[in-house]
Amino acid sequence: MKIRVYFVLLVLCICPVVSFAQEQKMSESEIVIFKQNVKEVSKKIKTLSTDFVQYKHLDFLSKDIESSGKMVFVAPSLLQWQYKxxxxxxxxxxxxxxxINDEGKKSAVDVGNSKIFGKINKLIAGSVSGDMFDDKEFAISYYKNKTNTIARFIPKDANLKKYIKQIELTFDKDDTTVIQVKLLESSEDYTRIVLKNKVLNAKIDSSIFNN
Known part of the structure; x- marks a missing residue:
């Protein structure tokens, strides 16, 4: 069970390795403005619900593994991922x-008992809200193209690096919200999660978090 939990958590923190045409590194002044805009937007997000499509790329498979579902977030850190x-x-x-609810089989993990779980939990909530610019935890670089801004995070923690080599968040330039999350694992495999049909600040029934 623990192996599967780690796998799913890694999958949640991630977005795809995408090669953007004419990608440019952002200037220091652009980074300051971008981070300020993201933080201002994230402060306004009280609730967020979105459909997602996940693509798991494994080198030994000719086709990515596709799954889909719905994600619901309530600030500051209440989060549900429902694969359907x-x-x-x-x-x-x-x-x-x-x-965890695995087709009716329920279990629980205390985040406090695992440093890795705690960091992954923070990553997931941060990737949803866009508020994860922690220079103490990550080496961060910023890029832009015509339609998006990309932030790349490399963990500084050696234990976390065993599971996550790099995280990429892709932000829509118009509303500065995360539209894609990518996780590159210690191997060259990666997971890409595309967020779509976002609904911000709608009322969320708290019972969905009972799992």
Missing amino acids: KPYNYSIVFKSGKIL
């Missing part, structure tokens, strides 16, 4: 615990 296709599997981050 091709299987039913949900994870809730709530009150320092990770609640």
